[in-house]
Amino acid sequence: MAKxxxxxxxxxxxxxxxxxxxxxxxxxxxxxxxxxxLDREGGLASYETAAQYLRMAQxxxxxxxxxxxxxxADFNHxxxxxxxxxxxxxxxxxxxxxAGWDAQTDMRDVLQKIDGVLADYRQLKAGGTRTESGxxx
Numbered sequence: 066m067a068k069x070x071x072x073x074x075x076x077x078x079x080x081x082x083x084x085x086x087x088x089x090x091x092x093x094x095x096x097x098x099x100x101x102x103l104d105r106e107g108g109l110a111s112y113e114t115a116a117q118y119l120r121m122a123q124x125x126x127x128x129x130x131x132x133x134x135x136x137x138a139d140f141n142h143x144x145x146x147x148x149x150x151x152x153x154x155x156x157x158x159x160x161x162x163x164a165g166w167d168a169q170t171d172m173r174d175v176l177q178k179i180d181g182v183l184a185d186y187r188q189l190k191a192g193g194t195r196t197e198s199g200x201x202x
Contacts, residue, residue: 085185089143090134092178096150097126099175103168109157118153122146144186147179154179 100119103109109116125145126132134143154161154176161176163169 086134086136086140088178088185089140089147089182090129090132092175092182093126093129093134093143093146094132095175095178096147097122099168099171100150100153108166108168109153112157115153115156118149118156122149122153125149140186144182147182151176151179151183 100109100115100122104116104119109119125142128142129139129146134140154163154172157163157166157172161173163172166172
């Protein structure tokens, strides 16, 4: 039986980057799908500020290459997307509970993904790494 070697630090860092990029991509796509669906259904008609933040998110989303987060530059654009999306959700409901909305579950799920990406970003800015459980190393 072959021995398995522990991952090299550079490989582990690269793997964490790939996971971070995947989380960011998922959050961007989920946020855009959810907010665009709300807009198509007329749910943002009485929330002008939320609609403006959605338009900002759409502009930032176009900067992400083909909707794929493949590197640090794309990750920064993804952070812009999710920041604008989070502001749109805040404009809809300041408590972020979304009570009375048909898409309440979807909106809360998107918010959780957004918050995960923003936590990753804050951790990168602080200079540390983040484990899967969200605790700092």
